[in-house]
């Protein structure tokens with residue numbers, strides 16, 4: 001697959017009217033309501049020529065907007081010369097069709113704008129497959145009104161060839177066939193990737209996650225000297241990048257930059273990006289990067305936690321990184337966030353301030369996840385030996401007759417499994433070691449020697 005073609009996208013070089021329906025109390029902050037969708041439209045290289053908001057508890061089932069508002073929208077289109085209506089809501093296929101008929105203007109909703117941006121930014125084979133699949137799943141129930149897409153499907157996606165088959169049944173068959181094919185290809189790629197990520201047990205791994213535009217890639221560049229694309233646009237990064245990060249007084253860890261999240265991410269996309277988040281799923285520690293200067297920082301934190309949960313990433317204990325403190329309107333904003341999220345670290349990735357504190361916090365957290373033990377087992381106990389090779393760092397080994405004693409450093413979560421497998425565990429000062437039933441450890445973990453690495 002080549003580069004997705006811009007002219008095959010809907011939201012590019014268009015004059016847009018933004019429409020949002022909000023519950024009455026939210027609708028009061030009119031300017032803020034449109035901020036994010038404006039950012040999306042701008043990222044998609046289109047222009048905003050007008051906005052229209054309706055305060056309603058519930059959208060109209062047939063036309064989404066009320067009748068009066070729909071006519072107002074029509075007038076606004078003639079007054080501004082707009083050629084695209086962008087809804088910052090999710091429209092059903094029939095609602096979209098109805099609004100197009102009344103206004104004689106093309107309509108897209110929030111999901112479609114996001115899908116369009118993803119299609120333009122997808123670089124790797126994997127993310128291109130994922131985006132195309134998400135687009136087709138979105139398109140399928142809307143086939144009757146999206147004739148423009150059909151040419152792409154018949155001639156091969158993105159090729160722009162072919163006259164376009166206009167019979168709905170044939171269209172559906174073509175789409176279904178392509179969907180099956182994409183799913184098959186993705187399965188292979190994803191399987192390979194999961195294996196690859198899961199096999200990286202020789203390194204401790206840390207993943208950057210967070211809302212789109214929070215500064216994840218900037219932070220990654222600042223910490224590792226990488227040269228990842230950074231831009232004041234949404235979804236600049238779609239592909240996970242992994243680099244070595246030399247943590248002072250700890251050693252090397254693998255740091256991964258991941259795709260950013262957004263409120264109301266189209267659910268097809270959430271599903272297809274599961275594998276892109278394989279790094280985050282297998283990470284020993286997550287750094288949740290937040291744009292602390294953003295007025296909606298708290299909602300963004302909640303959105304990110306929700307998406308992480310949806311894609312099966314354990315987000316119970318990340319380090320929260322409050323970024324862009326240089327851009328915060330005043331210190332009080334940061335203080336409020338710090339009080340709300342104790343243990344968070346404030347930084348400016350762009351000015352590279354407080355990165356030491358961040359490294360320190362990461363080192364401490366990673367150390368507390370490890371323990372040092374003496375493990376004694378039979379030399380013939382192949383199971384324990386291979387488990388140790390895979391999951392622990394063996395510092396020393398001593399043989400006595402048919403017994404071997406290893407001094408190891410191992411993540412706590414694996415230590416428990418060793419005991420279950422029947423090996424004898426002792427502390428470094430040779431005291432018996434057992435886990436208490438509720439998984440708390442009987443002994444406090446000795447501090448890790450910072451020079452050990």
Ligand SMILES: Nc1nc2c(ncn2[C@@H]2O[C@H](COP(=O)(O)OP(=O)(O)OP(=O)(O)O)[C@@H](O)[C@H]2O)c(=O)[nH]1
Pocket residue numbers: 210211212213214215216217218219229230231232233234235236237238259260261323324325326327347348349350351
């Ligand atoms: N003022 C300020 N701007 C920052 C800081 N960190 C990043 N930015 C800016 O924020 C914008 C987004 O930065 P990125 O690093 O691309 O953000 P991201 O989280 O990787 O975004 P996506 O890949 O789109 O999800 C860019 O314009 C950066 O220059 C910071 O500490 N202070």
Ligand SMILES: [Mg+2]
Pocket residue numbers: 216217218229230236237
């Ligand atoms: Mg990025």
